[in-house]
Amino acid sequence: MIRSRALPVLLSLAFACNLFAPPLSASAQDVTITINPGSSGETGQSDQAPFTGDRPAVDVAILLDTSNSMDGLIHQAKNQLWNIVQRFAKARKAGKTPQLRVSIFEYGNSGLPASEDYIRQVVPLTDNLDKVSEALFALTTSGGDEYCGAVINEAIKRLDWSSEPNAYQAIFIAGNEPFTQGPVNYDDACKNAIGEGVIVNTIHCGNYDQGVRGQWQAGAALAEGKFLNINQDEKVVHRKTPQDKIIIQLNAELNKTYLWFGAADRRRGYATNQAAQDANAGSGLSSRAAIKSSSLYSNVGRDLVDTYAEDADAITKLESEELPVELQKLTPEERVERIEAMSKKRAEIKKKLAELSRERQQYIDAQEAASAATPGPATLGDAITEAVEVQLQASGFQVEN
Known part of the structure; x- marks a missing residue:
């Protein structure tokens, strides 16, 4: 049965098991991903109140x-962040794309205080996806004790989960030690999570049977989530497509349309971090560019164009020195003209990017279909995508193929 606040589900684990680390050797073992079909949130329609807000809420x-053993997991998380986010970009509720917020926690690192159960909130729930990417690429590994129940409890307690009825809220937790370790009983933590409307998806890195014995499957079942099993050392492969070159060129043009505001050091920081996360995306830049062409990549409160679209009066409340240098000496009317002109230019670039991204995905789908007779090993991103699609639909979203 789906609880009161939402059908949450996905990314914690998704990112967890395939987002980080340096390139792995081509001789990595085949990955096995198993999705448990038995949890109650997977089929049927939500019985929650319909969405009535400006944007449907999705918190992950x-x-x-x-x-120490999780270098491969972190590598996968880094390399598949934008692929995972793409699934949310294809979701709609009442014709509107969701307001996606993502949080990152790390646990089990001996560099963290033992008094805090080796847990750290790296990023609170935020719609600043560049900040999420930056945080992932800053993570490092070090031996420690992994307390799954404690970190789940901390995420439920500390984060400002949406209060919107029928929001999609999910934890994805990834690791390889028994789910039972630590001072907080996983049973209590998972029941507490689903009681708050937050689904818990578990991703065990390693042997499937070991994950079952270690209670990763049981934890997911308690919180109406999915139990996933992967090889965290499987290398992530990004397919090259004919569209990549133009997409990358358009991405560079898109970056020029951002009018960052705030104190001078903040403006520089926003621009620098946007470029840095483009660079971090590496061969996955086309996937990141696809997200930047969607409404999921929003910089309200940081960029004048996005902020003006949401609140046209917002720029009148800014001091001149908070504006981009090129706008500081303009009249209020000229500033609006510049913002509207940049907004039009950005919309044109985004439209082209979206079209090319669709063509690119069609090309990838055709390539994968052609090689279906001898499929390669699945990755965490594949498993998360499947889990997210089912769970979003159960939460009242329509998800495009």
């Missing part, structure tokens, strides 16, 4: 084991 917390 990713809890990553950063102990």
Whole structure:
């Protein structure tokens, strides 16, 4: 039965098991991902109140084991962040794309205080996806004790989960040690999570049977989530497509349309971090560019164009020195003209990017269909995508293929 606040589910684990680390050797073992079909949130329609807000809420917390053995997991998380986010970009409720917020926690790292159960909130729930990417790429591993129940409890307690009825809220927790370790009983933590409307998806890194014995499957069942099993050392492969070159060029043009505001050091920081996360995306830049062409990549409160679209009066409340240098000496009317002109230019670039991204995905789908007779090993991103699609639909979203 789906609880009161939502059908949450996804990314913690998703990111958790395939987002980080340096390139792995081509000889990595085949990955096995198993999705448990038995949890109650997977089929049927939500019985929650319909969405009535400006944007449907989607909150995802990713809890990553950063102990010594998890370099491969972190590598996967880094490399598949934008692929995972793309699934949310294809979701609609009442014709509107969701307001996606993502949080990152790390646990099991001996560099963290033992008094805090080796847990750290890396990023609170935020719609600043560049900040999420930056946080992932800053993670490092070190041996420690992995307390799954404690980190789940901390995420539920500390984060400002949406209060919107029928929001989609999910934890994804990834790791390889028994789910039972630590001072907080996993049974209590998972029941507490689903009681708050937050689904818990578990991603065990390693042997499937070991994950079952270690209670990762039981934890997911308690919180109406999915139990996933992967090889965290499987190398992530990004397919090259004919569209990549133009997409990358358009991405560079898109970056020029951002009018960052705030104190001078903040403006520089926003621009620098946007470029840095483009660079971090590496061969996955086309996937990141696809997200930047969607409404999920929003910089309200940081960029004048996005902020003006949501609140046209917002720029009148800013001091001149908070504006981009090129706008500081303009009259209020000229500033509006510049923002509207940049908004039009950005919309044109985004439209082209979206079209090319669709063509790119069609090309990838055709390539994968052609090689279906001898499929390669699945990755965490594949498993998360499948889980997210089912869970979003159960939460009242329509998800495009």
